[in-house]
Amino acid sequence: MISEIRKEILSNIEKEMIINRLTKGEREDGRGLFDFRNINIIPAPVEKAEGSAFVNLGKTKVLVGIKVSPASPFPDTPNEGIFVINTEFSPVASPLFELGPPSEYAIEVARIVDRIIRSSEMIKLEELAIIPGELVWMINIDVYAIDDNGNLIDASLIGALAALYVGYLPRVEIIDADRKKIEIIKEEKRPIPLKDMPVSFTFAKIKDILLLDPTRVEENIMDARLTLAINNNGEICSVQKGEGGGFKLEDILLAKDIALKKANDIRKIVNDQLVKKPRGEEAWNEIRGLSYGSNKKS
Amino acid sequence: MPIFIKNMEIVVPGELIAQGKNYRLLEGVYQLDDNIYSQYLGILYVRENSIRVVPLQGNFYIPKIGDTVIGIVIDYNPVSWTIDIRAPYLARLDASDFLGKPIDPNKEKITKYMDIGDVVIAKVAVTDRATNPQLVAHGKGLGKINRGKIIAVPPKKVPRILGKNRSMIKMIREITQAEIKVSNNGYVWIISDNKTIESLIISAIQKIIMEAHLPGLTEKIRDMLSRQIKNQKNN
């Protein structure tokens, strides 16, 4: 039954060809085994959101938006703000996604991104209190997959980072602390307090070969997947192994070395774009450029 | 009886092409009262008094009896395979139409011949509005594909890749000396020992796809290929 076939069937001829080339260290898009595709970030295109980012990782596209709202804190952290990561993988992004509640995969990706942000302590939750003990900021980070061409995990994390970096909290006037009455002044903004920028590296294992940032086709034939995240201190701050196959110990150690080596470069690529590129309405010029030109190299 | 748009112009769905009841309407157009409109974003061809629009977009193939198709096995049962031929409908290939004789499912497993992921070149034997396409794959030039490189092209561009009277594809074969088969459902199968020639052919195909709507294409491709093969020989 076609509806039960989760992955698209790739022809054996194509599989063989890809694996042959991989054993020689060649990938279909000409990259090295441990190179990321082009990372292109379009900051703050959605003005109605309190932070947003459109990310192209190669041809994979995600749009992340942030909405903030006052909420009651969790009882065990009365003076800390809250953040929630939600992923929406709708059929817009792939014929393999279905309408309806998030799939296992979508939930896994959301939880991976959540753990990376949480364990790196990227968001200064202590600075999100409005009325300590009563009211705190809740930050909803919603990741929408727009075009799945492989590695939604890293694309989603980059999108979340970027949206947080251009994100803001409106000013709050406390009118009556006892009755939790506040007034939100949208026009006065302060940046979301952040202190780290974790970067993630998702590897695929195809037969004996380990590679970084799989494309859709490479994901289709991979046996296993490994995501590692590195924080500003050069520490590994999250790990997730996925799919049904397995990794040898040396694969994991190699992946770790590569992630540690490249973390700062990736951080720089992300940072540069967040600082330099136009935001808001102006940012849409670049999104329009995607038309009929996804093969363009930036 | 006026025609409002020139031959080989690009038209969009609903674009008014002509007025009158004496035109011969071929594919891609429809008539409402006296008006003839395009159904597609495509190229308008007006020849004598026949009108047609060839779509420029669309990745699906519409099966026709007699077409040669290349497909991927995506499922099977004891006596037949289900083949994806990039059509809105999945195709079926009975084992007996692959082997040329009936199979006894109790004695033989069909996967001995082809399994999921295998690629086959076949002909469309039966298809109509109520039935999914039925394929046959025994006979000359048909059967499982084991070698060479297969690339997918938009099915609507296959006629351009073949060329008028197959002139384009014959020219490419001649210049490159490679075995090339183009299926009606948008696959190009290249068999060449030379990797460079293979890449050249792929570039040529890509150029045809990009410029299908422009005139003088056969010449451009001939020049491009001749030049590059000459360079290759000199190096």
Added chain:
Amino acid sequence: MMVVLMKNNLILFDEKGRRSDGRRWNELRPVNMVVGVLERADGSAIVETGRTKVLAAVYGPKEMYPKHLAMPDRAILRVAYRMASFSVEERKKPHPSRREIELSKVIKEALEPAIILEDFPRTVIDVYILVLQADGGTRVASINAASLALADAGIPMRGLVTAIAVGRLGNQIIVDLNDLEDKYGDADMPIAYIPATGEITLFQMDGTMPPAMFDKCLEVAIETLNKIHEFQKEALKSKYIITKKKMN
């Protein structure tokens, strides 16, 4: 004489005849349409009208499952209109609201008459619409985007479907309502139309309209729709015209 119109301390129409965003009564917001933005979808388009931005993705025609829901003589069209949680002021929860479900239906019914469904019996054509940012007129932008995405997918159509919302502020007809005008205006009338066949395929109204204005609204709408239709045509042809220009 221009009457200044105010509601809730907002000036909707000032003494110079300018609306809340500075436009004249019949001025459109800036329109941008791009086609073929996605790799995975069979057809796609992004349509922007001012700050309203929507993305449409089309898949198909493909076999309909479960088979008993398929129609023997034609394709089925399915439309899912969804708003991104961050597309509006107050975060919208992902679960489809009743409004999204109704809009999915009326958008489907706006597009159906334009598609030559009989060419593909027993199949389904899926249209997914994601509102990236909402500032009034999302359903009409969705219809404009979906038409482009369908053409991009190579699906045969009788014509493109073009849509716009017209409305009323006091005695004044307005064209292309923004979010404020949608919320606080006196009438909001989204209309969709197939210019090739002259059929109106979506027609709704919220608010009240005196009969004389009703007729004038429709007249103004059709005029405007013909203009927007030209944008759609240009957007579709732009990929090919540019290549032609490059060659000459």
